[in-house]
Amino acid sequence: MIIDRVRVPEALVADPVEWPFTVPAVAALVGSGVSLDAPVTFLVGENGSGKSTIVEALAEAWGADVRGGRSHGRWSSELEPSELGAVLELGRTPTGSRMVGRKAKGYFLRSETALDMFARYEKRDPGFHDVSHGESFLHAFDARLAEKGLYLLDEPEAALSFTACLQLMGTLADVADAGGQVVCATHSPVLTALPGSSVLQLGERGIERTTWGELDLVQHWRAFLDEPGRYLRHL
Numbered sequence: 001m002i003i004d005r006v007r008v009p010e011a012l013v014a015d016p017v018e019w020p021f022t023v024p025a026v027a028a029l030v031g032s033g034v035s036l037d038a039p040v041t042f043l044v045g046e047n048g049s050g051k052s053t054i055v056e057a058l059a060e061a062w063g064a065d066v067r068g069g070r071s072h073g074r075w076s077s078e079l080e081p082s083e084l085g086a087v088l089e090l091g092r093t094p095t096g097s098r099m100v101g102r103k104a105k106g107y108f109l110r111s112e113t114a115l116d117m118f119a120r121y122e123k124r125d126p127g128f129h130d131v132s133h134g135e136s137f138l139h140a141f142d143a144r145l146a147e148k149g150l151y152l153l154d155e156p157e158a159a160l161s162f163t164a165c166l167q168l169m170g171t172l173a174d175v176a177d178a179g180g181q182v183v184c185a186t187h188s189p190v191l192t193a194l195p196g197s198s199v200l201q202l203g204e205r206g207i208e209r210t211t212w213g214e215l216d217l218v219q220h221w222r223a224f225l226d227e228p229g230r231y232l233r234h235l
Contacts, residue, residue: 001036001039001093001095001096001181002092002093002095002096002099002149002150002180002181003036003090003091003092003093003096003150003181004035004036004037004091004092004093004096005033005034005035005036005090005091006029006033006034006036006054006058006088006089006090006091007029007030007031007032007033007034007088007089007091008029008030008031008033008084008087008088008089009030009031009087009089010030010031012087013030013087016030018083019083020050020053020082020083020084021083023048023049023050023053024049024050024202024203024204024205024206025045025049025050025051025054025202025203025206025207026050026053026054026084027206028206028207029054029084029088029207033089033091034200034207035091036181036183036198037198038176038196038197038198039175039176039180039181039182039196039197040172040173040175040176040181040182040184040194040196040197040198041182041183041184041197041198041199041200042184042185042186042191042192042194042197042198042199042200043055043183043184043185043186043200043202044185044186044187044192044199044200044201044202044215044216044217045201045202045203046203049202049203050202051154051185051186051202052110052154052155052185053082053084054084054185054202055108055152055153055154055183055184055185056082056084056085056108056110056154057082057084057085057088058088058090058152058183059085059108059152060081060082060085060086060088061085061088061089061090062090062104062106062108062150062152063101063104064106064107064108064152065108066082066085066108067110095179096150099149099150104149104150105147105148105149105150106149106150106151106152106180107145107149107151107152108152108153108154109141109151109152109153109154109156110154110155138160138164138167138168138171141156141168141171142171145171145174145175145180147180148178148179148180149180149181150180150181150182150183151175151180151181151182151183152182152183152184153182153183153184153185153186154184154185155185155186155187156168156184156186156191157186157187157188157190157191162190165188165190165191166190168191169190169191169193169194172184172191172194172197173194173195173196176196187217189212189215189217189218189221192212192215192217192218193212199211199212199215201214201215201216203216
């Protein structure tokens with residue numbers, strides 16, 4: 001583990017009735033915050049629940065480029081911090097405490113900038129364009145996980161098929177086994193089934209620790225696949 005708690009000190013919240021602190025999941029970080037108890041943590045919730053906002057703020061607090069990039073990379077300090085990123089505090093383990101400044105290893109991957117990553121790899125590898133987007137995504141992502149660090153992912157499944165999601169699960173397990181850590185915002189019922197991971201559901205009640213089988217998204221997918229007509233007749 002590299003970080004074991006995420007919080008916002010109450011004294012640093014300028015106005016609790018202004019966004020993003022009006023989002024229940026973000027408000028839940030104020031004070032004692034939320035603990036991270038597994039090498040891989042998934043943040044799950046509907047659009048607008050705060051998943052991406054929190055992952056992006058984690059990237060800022062860790063020193064990664066919020067547009068997608070390495071920790072303390074060339075452009076990581078170019079942008080002004082967000083309202084949440086400016087006040088978010090990371091509880092560091094002894095391992096995390098040794099990763100300060102340029103020693104803070106890791107990467108922030110957001111689905112919107114994945115295509116840019118593909119373009120960079122196509123320039124380096126002439127045969128890179130001969131594989132699918134999903135394959136190229138996994139190839140590029142694996143290359144970013146060569147060192148122990150904190151990896152922050154925002155909906156990585158957007159570019160992946162079912163089979164590719166299973167492959168990504170294996171990569172995330174390898175990161176954990178090597179001493180790294182992952183925090184991933186996702187809508188994927190496949191990724192969240194990773195054994196040994198922690199699942200946090202974000203919603204109107206803030207942030208709740210739950211299990212894979214209790215996730216709303218898992219129950220919705222099960223119900224849809226069992227009887228699609230129940231949903232399709234309302235379209």
